[in-house]
Amino acid sequence: xxxxxxxxxxxxxxxxxxxxxxxxxxxxxxxxxxxxxxxxxxxxxxxxxxxxxxxxxxxxxxxxxxxxxxxxxxxxxxxxxxxxxxxxxxxxxxxxxxxxxxxxxxxxxxxxxxxxxxxxxxxxxxxxxxxxxxx
Amino acid sequence: xxxxxxxxxxxxxxxxxxxxxxxxxxxxxxxxxxxxxxxxxxxxxxxxxxxxxxxxxxxxxxxxxxxxxxxxxxxxxxxxxxxxxxxxxxxxxxxxxxxxxxxxxxxxxxxxxxxxxxxxxxxxxxxxxxxxxxxxxxxx
Numbered sequence: 001x002x003x004x005x006x007x008x009x010x011x012x013x014x015x016x017x018x019x020x021x022x023x024x025x026x027x028x029x030x031x032x033x034x035x036x037x038x039x040x041x042x043x044x045x046x047x048x049x050x051x052x053x054x055x056x057x058x059x060x061x062x063x064x065x066x067x068x069x070x071x072x073x074x075x076x077x078x079x080x081x082x083x084x085x086x087x088x089x090x091x092x093x094x095x096x097x098x099x100x101x102x103x104x105x106x107x108x109x110x111x112x113x114x115x116x117x118x119x120x121x122x123x124x125x126x127x128x129x130x131x132x133x134x135x
Numbered sequence: 136x137x138x139x140x141x142x143x144x145x146x147x148x149x150x151x152x153x154x155x156x157x158x159x160x161x162x163x164x165x166x167x168x169x170x171x172x173x174x175x176x177x178x179x180x181x182x183x184x185x186x187x188x189x190x191x192x193x194x195x196x197x198x199x200x201x202x203x204x205x206x207x208x209x210x211x212x213x214x215x216x217x218x219x220x221x222x223x224x225x226x227x228x229x230x231x232x233x234x235x236x237x238x239x240x241x242x243x244x245x246x247x248x249x250x251x252x253x254x255x256x257x258x259x260x261x262x263x264x265x266x267x268x269x270x271x272x273x274x275x
Contacts, residue, residue: 013197014265037196039157058222058261062166062204063197067157070164084217108221 004129007121008049009033010041013056013064014107019114023054026118038067045101046071052121053102056110059083064104072102080113081105087113089120096120147180153191154179154199161203171206174246178202178239185235186267194269198262205255210247218254222261232267233260 009031011019016035023033036044044050045068053072057063060082068077078095081087083106095103096117105113158175161167167175179190179199190199208216226233236259240251 037192038200039160039196057197057201058219058258059201059216061216062208063201066161066166066200066204069166070160082217083219083221106219108219 004030004125006030006032007051007125009052009054009118009121010036010044010050011054012036012038012041012067013054014058015056015110019054019056019110022111022114023118026115027122030122031118038063039071042068042071042102051101052117053077054114054117055102055104056107057104058107060085060104060106060109064106065102068102068104076100077102077104079104080117081109083108087116089116092116092120093123096124143180143184146183147176150176150179150183150190154195157192157196157199158203161200166207167203168207168210170246171203171210174206174243175199175203178206178243181239181242182235182263186232186263188266188270190266194266198259198266201262202259205259206243206247209249209251209255212249215252216254216258218257223257226257226260226264229260229264232263233257236260236263 007027007030009023011023011033013019020033020035024031038055041050041053045053053068055064055068060079065077065079078100080092080095080103087105087109103117158167158172162169162172179202182188183190233256237256240256244250
């Protein structure tokens with residue numbers, strides 16, 4: 001019987017504790033989320049001690065992913081929403097599918113973006129494990 | 136080089152030391168220019184003195200990152216960012232903080248060779264207000 005490890009998510013930015021709670025709730029027992037400072041959170045992902053990083057700032061454009069970009073590299077991060085760009089399932093799915101591990105969005109999108117990101121991460125994990133199980 | 140920004144020596148020294156790691160990381164990764172880093176430090180020192188604030192990594196990390204990236208973006212001449220109604224509502228009655236940010240950004244403008252747009256000032260003010268509120272709650 002396969003026991004699946006929880007997905008470890010770090011949340012950083014405006015009201016990170018609420019972000020972490022929303023992520024954990026959205027994960028339905030499959031996600032462990034913690035609120036951390038942006039540099040500390042990104043370093044945990046870099047060291048493999050966390051799987052994904054989610055970050056917010058007021059504009060969604062710069063501060064949300066600045067530390068993650070510096071520590072993980074630009075190819076690992078993606079902005080999924082800003083006040084002028086709605087968070088869409090398609091954009092999130094594409095970024096998760098590309099293997100990006102840090103996602104940024106505007107603070108006001110917290111309640112819509114996080115459940116979508118978690119949903120796509122879980123679907124991606126399920127697909128990977130399904131493929132592995134077929135081998 | 137820095138317009139009329141008043142760089143209180145003690146405040147400036149505290150700021151440069153407190154945020155050295157963060158600003159170094161942002162500059163090294165190419166997200167923040169040398170000019171924007173210098174202006175960020177001067178702007179923070181000015182705001183610390185004029186609003187009687189103490190900026191630390193713990194209470195101001197997001198503000199410092201935002202400021203440095205915004206100044207880099209403005210200096211580069213990037214398209215204006217979209218104004219968030221939520222952010223604007225947050226600071227609707229925060230005239231003191233907005234005026235302080237606007238004054239410092241007016242001083243930065245000649246160095247940036249650009250006027251700092253209103254939405255940028257609004258976002259900076261939102262960040263600043265959260266620090267003012269936190270310090271006020273802590274009795275500082």
